[in-house]
Amino acid sequence: MNRLYFDSAATTALDPQVLEAMMPYFQNKYGNPSSIYSYGRETRLAIENARKSVGKILNAHPAEIFFTSCGTESSNTAITGSVRDLGCKRIITSPIEHHATLHTVEYLDHRDEAKVSYVNILPDGHIDMDHLAELLAASDEKTLVTLMHANNEIGNITDIHAVGELCVQHGAIFHSDCVQTVGHFHFDLRNTPVHFISGSAHKFHGPKGAGLLYINENVHIKPYVHGGGQERNMRAGTENVYGIVGFAKALELATTHFETESNYIRGLKYYLMEQLQQHLSDVSFNGDAAGRSNYTVLNVSFPKSEKSEMLLMNLDMAGICASGGSACTSGAQQGSHVIRAFNNDPNRIPVRFSFSKFNTKEEVDVLVAKLKELV
Numbered sequence: 001m002n003r004l005y006f007d008s009a010a011t012t013a014l015d016p017q018v019l020e021a022m023m024p025y026f027q028n029k030y031g032n033p034s035s036i037y038s039y040g041r042e043t044r045l046a047i048e049n050a051r052k053s054v055g056k057i058l059n060a061h062p063a064e065i066f067f068t069s070c071g072t073e074s075s076n077t078a079i080t081g082s083v084r085d086l087g088c089k090r091i092i093t094s095p096i097e098h099h100a101t102l103h104t105v106e107y108l109d110h111r112d113e114a115k116v117s118y119v120n121i122l123p124d125g126h127i128d129m130d131h132l133a134e135l136l137a138a139s140d141e142k143t144l145v146t147l148m149h150a151n152n153e154i155g156n157i158t159d160i161h162a163v164g165e166l167c168v169q170h171g172a173i174f175h176s177d178c179v180q181t182v183g184h185f186h187f188d189l190r191n192t193p194v195h196f197i198s199g200s201a202h203k204f205h206g207p208k209g210a211g212l213l214y215i216n217e218n219v220h221i222k223p224y225v226h227g228g229g230q231e232r233n234m235r236a237g238t239e240n241v242y243g244i245v246g247f248a249k250a251l252e253l254a255t256t257h258f259e260t261e262s263n264y265i266r267g268l269k270y271y272l273m274e275q276l277q278q279h280l281s282d283v284s285f286n287g288d289a290a291g292r293s294n295y296t297v298l299n300v301s302f303p304k305s306e307k308s309e310m311l312l313m314n315l316d317m318a319g320i321c322a323s324g325g326s327a328c329t330s331g332a333q334q335g336s337h338v339i340r341a342f343n344n345d346p347n348r349i350p351v352r353f354s355f356s357k358f359n360t361k362e363e364v365d366v367l368v369a370k371l372k373e374l375v
């Protein structure tokens with residue numbers, strides 16, 4: 001059975017060109033980057049070249065680029081560092097963040113290290129900017145704002161420039177979880193009022209286990225992982241050399257082909273929207289699907305029925321990978337904290353389809369035909 005993969009917001013296939021760039025560092029170039037002889041210098045150079053390349057693409061200084069193990073680690077480091085080292089006593093976030101953010105802020109709140117406030121979500125899934133301004137104005141305490149760039153479940157995009165400007169006005173620190181957008185959008189960090197962003201290679205055809213943390217040169221936090229002096233004393237542990245090389249190569253490829261690939265993927269998303277509206281009754285889309293939305297993600301809302309409740313399991317049996325949201329156990333829908341935050345209709349079933357450059361229109365046709373049968 002041919003598998004159809006519509007879950008690229010969960011993870012993507014490694015690009016063969018990325019694997020090719022990584023291969024030498026699995027085999028011949030295995031020196032420890034901290035060793036001072038030539039084997040070590042060779043891998044050190046690979047890491048520093050990767051850092052330069054990533055910095056250039058994101059328009060940041062290489063010294064602002066830190067490689068981590070994943071997006072989750074990056075967000076944990078930024079959020080915890082803001083509280084413990086930058087004096088943030090208050091955190092403003094949203095109820096639709098990824099658990100990498102939500103569980104970190106809950107932990108800090110639980111330990112009385114910071115108080116957490118949640119910004120309201122509008123019916124279209126966007127954050128309520130007026131409420132954010134009110135929350136920021138409500139206290140003089142040093143505040144961290146942590147809001148994601150694109151939501152992983154519904155695709156909604158937050159204007160991080162507008163959030164950053166508000167943070168500047170109120171002297172707040174701003175972290176943005178950009179795991180769904182690094183490698184999918186152009187970044188100009190030097191001209192973006194943000195202190196930290198998180199990214200992750202496996203969301204844009206890079207390897208798993210390779211994350212990015214951008215730390216603006218004007219903020220200084222202490223290490224989150226202690227030990228050796230790697231990553232300029234910010235993250236101890238022998239570097240994931242092939243992962244870092246893969247991160248940089250994947251970002252380089254994504255950037256080179258950005259215009260064609262993003263238009264192609266957006267075309268697939270709009271085609272699926274159109275086909276669903278044409279062939280199925282009573283489907284709608286969660287979030288702002290045709291508006292300020294990531295071109296990679298479409299969250300479809302199906303009417304609840306005995307059949308649609310089994311949809312993910314039946315899609316899986318038909319070899320089609322899609323996702324019900326944040327949690328899905330044995331095909332049974334656990335409910336999504338994201339959908340719940342703005343549209344708690346118990347009579348709808350949300351399913352996320354997410355796309356990559358490796359999907360085709362023919363695959364969308366097969367998907368729609370299957371959905372006609374299953375819903």
Ligand SMILES: Cc1ncc(COP(=O)(O)O)c(C=O)c1O
Nearest residue numbers: 070071072098100152179180200
């Ligand atoms: C928005 C968002 N943030 C954070 C993460 C976590 O990234 P990683 O898998 O690299 O830890 C993900 C991935 O699932 C994500 O989609």
